[in-house]
Amino acid sequence: MVVDFRRPQSDHSSLNINVSNVENVKCTKFLGVHLAEDLI
Numbered sequence: 001m002v003v004d005f006r007r008p009q010s011d012h013s014s015l016n017i018n019v020s021n022v023e024n025v026k027c028t029k030f031l032g033v034h035l036a037e038d039l040i
Helices: none
Strands: 027-030 033-036
């Protein structure tokens, strides 16, 4: 999940770390907090 607060929405290119692709997800749980793609 990419957290980007800029107003103009744009597509984000895929993210690679050490030649491995990072999976894109619509929601995740971080430190006990559920984060969703739409931040609602």
